[in-house]
Amino acid sequence: MNKYLERIYNGIIKENPTFVIMLGMCPTLATTTSAINGFGMGLATTAVLVFSNLLISALRKIIPDKVRIPAYIVVIASLVTIVQLLMQAYVQGLYNTLGIYIPLIVVNCIIMGRAEAYAAKHSPLLSMFDGIGMGLGFTLALTVIGFCRELIGSGSVFGYEIIPADFHISIFVMAPGAFFVLAALTALQNRFKAPSATNVSKEEREARKRAGEKLGCDGNCQNCMLHAEEIAAQAAKKAEEVKR
Amino acid sequence: MKELLLIAIGSALVNNVVLSQFLGICPFLGVSKQVKTAAGMGTAVIFVIVLASALASLIYDHVLVALGLEYLQTIVFILVIAALVQFVEMFLKRYMVPLYQALGVYLPLITTNCAVLGVALTNVQKSYGFVESVVNGAGVSIGFTIAIVLMAGIREKIAYNDIPRSFQGSPIVLITAGLMAIAFCGFSGLI
Numbered sequence: 001m002n003k004y005l006e007r008i009y010n011g012i013i014k015e016n017p018t019f020v021i022m023l024g025m026c027p028t029l030a031t032t033t034s035a036i037n038g039f040g041m042g043l044a045t046t047a048v049l050v051f052s053n054l055l056i057s058a059l060r061k062i063i064p065d066k067v068r069i070p071a072y073i074v075v076i077a078s079l080v081t082i083v084q085l086l087m088q089a090y091v092q093g094l095y096n097t098l099g100i101y102i103p104l105i106v107v108n109c110i111i112m113g114r115a116e117a118y119a120a121k122h123s124p125l126l127s128m129f130d131g132i133g134m135g136l137g138f139t140l141a142l143t144v145i146g147f148c149r150e151l152i153g154s155g156s157v158f159g160y161e162i163i164p165a166d167f168h169i170s171i172f173v174m175a176p177g178a179f180f181v182l183a184a185l186t187a188l189q190n191r192f193k194a195p196s197a198t199n200v201s202k203e204e205r206e207a208r209k210r211a212g213e214k215l216g217c218d219g220n221c222q223n224c225m226l227h228a229e230e231i232a233a234q235a236a237k238k239a240e241e242v243k244r
Numbered sequence: 245m246k247e248l249l250l251i252a253i254g255s256a257l258v259n260n261v262v263l264s265q266f267l268g269i270c271p272f273l274g275v276s277k278q279v280k281t282a283a284g285m286g287t288a289v290i291f292v293i294v295l296a297s298a299l300a301s302l303i304y305d306h307v308l309v310a311l312g313l314e315y316l317q318t319i320v321f322i323l324v325i326a327a328l329v330q331f332v333e334m335f336l337k338r339y340m341v342p343l344y345q346a347l348g349v350y351l352p353l354i355t356t357n358c359a360v361l362g363v364a365l366t367n368v369q370k371s372y373g374f375v376e377s378v379v380n381g382a383g384v385s386i387g388f389t390i391a392i393v394l395m396a397g398i399r400e401k402i403a404y405n406d407i408p409r410s411f412q413g414s415p416i417v418l419i420t421a422g423l424m425a426i427a428f429c430g431f432s433g434l435i
Contacts, residue, residue, distance in 0.1 A: 025266075025269040025270065025273070026268075026270075026358050030265070030266035070323070073322055073323065073326065074319065074323070077319040077322050080318055081315065081316070084318070085315065100362060100365050100366060100369065103318040103361075103365055104267075104358050104361060104362060104365070106318055106322050106361065107357075107358040107361055109270070174429065175266070175429070176423070176425040176426045177422075178266065179421045179422030179425060180418075180419065182418050183411075183414075183416075183418035183422065184415075186414055186418065187411050187415040188410070190410045190411070190412070190413065191409075191410040
């Protein structure tokens with residue numbers, strides 16, 4: 001397969017950011033009250049991701065290694081501001097619905113994760129296609145989750161009502177429904193042993209760590225948090241010993 | 245005084261930052277295996293969010309508005325927060341060793357917590373003044389601590405339960421979070 005098309009396939013299917021590597025959970029849960037909202041949030045994130053990957057990859061030889069994280073943050077935050085202003089000007093309705101979650105694209109781990117794991121090591125064009133693939137994968141996932149919640153919770157598909165109001169289970173468009181839909185989807189994934197960050201066995205994770213694959217940011221915030229807990233526990237133990 | 249109390253209760257319980265706003269999901273799912281670590285994380289978050297909302301409010305009112313640069317808020321806030329966390333860590337290490345030993349390990353994890361940026365942006369969006377911003381920050385972060393400590397308490401129990409294989413790991417945690425969110429919906433008539 002063409003190496004550019006391979007990046008897009010990788011982003012949508014093989015390493016889908018939401019379902020497989022489980023990144024960016026905040027917008028996934030918060031903005032999927034309807035399929036259209038999920039789709040809009042996905043496209044906004046895609047726009048930022050494509051250009052941040054392109055810019056960071058183009059600048060990768062200029063940015064000094066020690067200040068790369070702050071430099072990435074500035075690039076990403078500037079792009080988010082541009083997207084925010086454009087949305088405010090041309091898609092007012094969506095801008096008002098998504099509200100605070102548009103500026104919060106800055107702290108979406110997918111963008112930082114791809115910058116660190118891919119764009120910092122590959123050519124600009126390839127990184128751009130990686131951004132397109134990851135962005136489309138994210139958009140697809142958000143649209144699917146939004147579709148499920150909208151269908152069960154308000155009985156409509158993309159805004160067209162198909163189930164009468166008596167049969168709406170409105171909790172699915174409220175906050176708890178987001179957790180339940182995501183829980184059901186990850187449980188299905190576990191059931192069918194589909195690859196996902198949550199069902200990698202502990203031995204496999206250890207083996208990868210030994211092979212040096214997980215050094216630095218591997219683009220998976222959840223791994224970091226798992227690892228962070230171990231570090232935190234060790235450090236707390238050490239501090240107690242010192243106190244004694 | 246009454247308005248301040250309403251802001252605090254509203255942001256801590258009614259619009260809980262994790263369970264109804266979906267901010268800070270990463271640490272909520274990642275650092276909630278033990279009550280002890282969850283409480284440490286919560287305390288560190290309270291510390292950072294209160295400082296960050298105070299600082300962000302001052303910078304917005306006296307620098308950005310004064311210079312007519314309100315549209316730069318996202319860039320400025322994220323840089324201020326990242327620098328603040330670094331600075332707090334260095335300051336505690338140098339001058340407040342016991343506090344550093346208690347909170348130090350959690351501080352680097354907080355930069356990635358979207359609740360911090362979320363609070364700073366909400367304060368601007370609702371045009372809160374300095375005092376209101378600090379109170380709102382305190383409310384939000386106390387709400388976060390309540391949610392994460394409760395979650396850790398439940399997860400300590402879940403560890404001994406017999407869970408269907410498909411639901412082991414993150415699905416059962418998400419279901420628990422959903423049930424907690426239903427419980428927190430009950431606060432919505434409070435104010």
